[in-house]
Each structure stands twice: as structure tokens, then as C-alpha cells.
Amino acid sequence: MAYQALYRVWRPQNFQQVVGQKIVTQTLKNSITTDQISHAYLFAGPRGTGKTSCAKIFAKAINCLDSQDGEPCNHCENCVAINENRLTDIIEIDAASNNGVDEIRDIRDKVKYPPTQAKYKVYIIDEVHMLSTGAFNALLKTLEEPPAHVVFILATTEIQKVPATIISRTQRFNFRRISADDIAEQLIHILTEKNISYDDQAIAVISRAADGGMRDALSILDQVLSFGNDHVSLENALEVTGDADDQSLAHYLSAIFNQNVTEALQTINTLFADGCSANRLIEGIIELLRDLLLQKNDAQLLTQMSYRQLDADLITAATQIQSAQLYQMIDLINEIQLQLKNSAHSELFLEVMTVKLANAAKTAAPVSEGAAANQAEVEKLQTQVAELKQQ
Numbered sequence: 001m002a003y004q005a006l007y008r009v010w011r012p013q014n015f016q017q018v019v020g021q022k023i024v025t026q027t028l029k030n031s032i033t034t035d036q037i038s039h040a041y042l043f044a045g046p047r048g049t050g051k052t053s054c055a056k057i058f059a060k061a062i063n064c065l066d067s068q069d070g071e072p073c074n075h076c077e078n079c080v081a082i083n084e085n086r087l088t089d090i091i092e093i094d095a096a097s098n099n100g101v102d103e104i105r106d107i108r109d110k111v112k113y114p115p116t117q118a119k120y121k122v123y124i125i126d127e128v129h130m131l132s133t134g135a136f137n138a139l140l141k142t143l144e145e146p147p148a149h150v151v152f153i154l155a156t157t158e159i160q161k162v163p164a165t166i167i168s169r170t171q172r173f174n175f176r177r178i179s180a181d182d183i184a185e186q187l188i189h190i191l192t193e194k195n196i197s198y199d200d201q202a203i204a205v206i207s208r209a210a211d212g213g214m215r216d217a218l219s220i221l222d223q224v225l226s227f228g229n230d231h232v233s234l235e236n237a238l239e240v241t242g243d244a245d246d247q248s249l250a251h252y253l254s255a256i257f258n259q260n261v262t263e264a265l266q267t268i269n270t271l272f273a274d275g276c277s278a279n280r281l282i283e284g285i286i287e288l289l290r291d292l293l294l295q296k297n298d299a300q301l302l303t304q305m306s307y308r309q310l311d312a313d314l315i316t317a318a319t320q321i322q323s324a325q326l327y328q329m330i331d332l333i334n335e336i337q338l339q340l341k342n343s344a345h346s347e348l349f350l351e352v353m354t355v356k357l358a359n360a361a362k363t364a365a366p367v368s369e370g371a372a373a374n375q376a377e378v379e380k381l382q383t384q385v386a387e388l389k390q391q
């Protein structure tokens with residue numbers, strides 16, 4: 001049998017299986033058990049957070065012949081037909097590939113006909129913000145006078161692009177980024193079911209890189225498994241995400257705190273040469289600085305919020321750094337990150353960042369010869385950046 005992507009195989013089939021959206025799923029289930037179904041819903045939130053999955057589950061649940069507590073049964077005639085994508089009363093439209101007025105006019109013409117088999121005709125319009133103005137106007141007309149047997153579920157990753165006139169005619173649900181812990185739990189559940197072993201740190205790396213999206217997490221896991229499908233190793237996870245290992249990042253920051261610019265430059269250049277992505281490196285450094293800030297201010301909060309142990313050498317090196325300097329460093333990195341977006345010269349920006357960070361680390365200390373040397377490095381790199389911008 002052809003390999004099926006994990007996110008397809010593990011797509012939730014009922015509300016209980018949806019990860020990290022308790023408030024949304026509970027409210028939807030309540031509306032079904034109390035028979036308060038709206039004519040139009042708007043599911044807004046980042047990609048991969050379960051919007052289309054919930055739309056399909058909702059479409060099943062309101063048409064299910066044996067629904068319990070607002071959940072679809074997944075074995076009645078209607079549920080099975082929807083799961084097999086052959087119930088014509090459930091219409092899925094991807095506005096991203098299909099933003100014509102004609103499609104929406106077609107809905108307007110057909111919406112008045114009752115469903116053929118199900119109780120409700122359900123239109124799921126994905127990426128609804130991609131519709132053209134003409135199409136939005138046509139949709140608005142339908143939403144103004146919706147027939148009783150029709151339910152619209154509009155999903156979007158960019159709510160700010162959806163006209164207010166549409167939003168006001170829908171019941172809105174906000175899908176949140178899924179926490180790294182919830183993602184990790186689901187990954188472990190899947191791997192256990194599949195009898196695949198894993199490094200704990202590999203799971204942490206994948207959950208973090210997924211940035212709140214389950215679909216991304218599963219797609220990274222798929223790629224890691226393509227390296228070897230009997231074990232999920234930290235090494236392979238880092239390779240796929242482009243992250244640096246915690247130890248190297250801690251080593252890098254320790255060198256910065258100790259004003260050892262040469263050592264820091266060597267570390268970051270090696271990581272970059274080994275295939276780490278500049279963006280992920282920067283993210284990793286910001287996370288580590290945030291952890292140090294927390295550690296300085298509220299060590300207990302750190303254990304609640306973070307998933308990694310701080311390196312002992314790093315903590316020692318950080319004792320000479322004030323919280324204000326850590327804030328300054330984070331600001332500095334954010335700036336570099338913005339510049340990096342428009343540049344093909346990632347390595348140079350990483351070097352500039354390194355020298356600037358080392359300078360920020362010493363602001364509190366008296367100016368030494370080393371500082372003058374660093375200043376010279378900064379000026380040299382700044383000239384290089386200016387030259388590159390002119391190209």
C-alpha cells in the first residue's frame with residue numbers, strides 16, 4: 001500500500017480527538033446537543049490548528065443519525081459517506097484555488113435546493129479570505145437570507161482580510177496555536193501506536209519547530225521517519241528542522257557572555273555550515289535568552305514554561321549579565337531577524353549579530369581593549385552590510 005502522510009492517517013474523526021482546541025470543540029458540541037445550530041460559522045486561526053478537521057467533524061455531527069453528546073458516531077450511513085467524501089450534501093470549496101464569483105454564484109443558485117440525503121447541506125469554504133470582492137458580495141447575499149437547511153463554515157488563516165460584513169453574519173471561533181506540550185503528547189501517542197521508539201529531545205525539537213501547528217508537526221515527523229522508520233533520533237530531528245542542538249547554542253551564548261567573540265563566531269559559523277537555518281538559529285538563541293531571563297527573575301516559572309534544562313556553564317556565564325542586557329540582546333536579535341528576511345547573506349548577518357551581542361554583554365563592564373577590538377569588527381561588518389545593500 002502506498003505510504004499515507006501521517007496527518008491524513010491521524011486526522012481527528014471526532015471532537016475528542018482534536019488536539020489543543022478544548023474551548024472550540026466543547027462549544028460546538030454544546031450547540032449540537034442543545035440544537036442551536038447557526039447558519040454560518042467562521043473558524044479563524046493559524047494553519048494546521050484543526051479548522052478544516054473541526055468543520056468536517058461538525059458537518060458529520062449535525063448530520064449523524066446516532067449522535068451522542070454532540071459527537072458524530074462515525075458508523076452510521078451519513079458519517080461513513082462523509083468520511084469517504086461521497087456525500088454530495090457536504091460541499092468543500094478551497095477559495096485559495098478558486099476565487100471566482102462564478103463558484104459563489106453557483107452556491108447561491110443551488111443553495112435553495114434541499115439536501116439529498118443529509119439533514120443539512122454544509123458548505124465548507126477554506127481560506128475564505130482569498131475570495132474576490134465580487135465573490136464576497138455574492139456570498140454576503142446568501143448569508144443574509146440563508147435557507148433553513150444550509151450551514152456555512154468559513155475557515156481562514158487571515159481574519160483581517162475577511163470583510164466585516166461577512167464576519168458580523170457568522171458565529172466566530174478562534175483556533176489557538178497548539179501548545180508544544182499538546183503537540184508532543186500527540187506525537188508520542190502516534191509513535192507508541194506505531195511501535196516506534198524516540199529520543200525525548202527529538203520530540204521536543206519537533207514540537208517546538210511546528211510552531212503551534214499539528215499538521216506541520218506531523219509533516220516534520222514524516223520527514224524524520226524517512227531517515228529511518230524504526231527510531232526518531234535527535235540528530236535526524238535537528239537535521240529536518242534546521243535547529244541547532246541545545247549544547248551548541250549554550251556554548252555560543254556562554255562565549256558571548258564571556259566576551260569571547262572569536263569562539264562565538266566559530267561556533268555560529270560551524271552550525272551554519274552544518275546546515276542549521278539562520279532563522280531557526282536566531283529563534284533558538286531568542287528562546288534561550290528568554291529562558292535565562294526567566295531563570296534570573298523567577299526560576300519556578302521557568303520549570304513550568306520551558307521544556308529544556310539550562311546548561312550549567314551557561315547559567316554561570318550569565319551571572320555577570322543583567323536582565324536589562326538580556327532584554328537589549330533580544331531587541332538586537334529581533335532587529336537582525338527583520339533584516340535577514342530581505343537578505344540572501346544570512347551568514348554575514350549572523351556574524352554581525354554575534355559581535356553586537358558581545359558588545360551588549362559588556363555594556364555594564366568597563367570598556368577594555370577587547371571592546372575597542374569588537375568595535376573595529378562591528379565597523380568592518382557594517383561597511384560590508386552597506387556594500388551589500390547597494391548591490
Ligand SMILES: [Zn+2]
Nearest residue numbers: 064073076079
Ligand atoms: Zn453517525
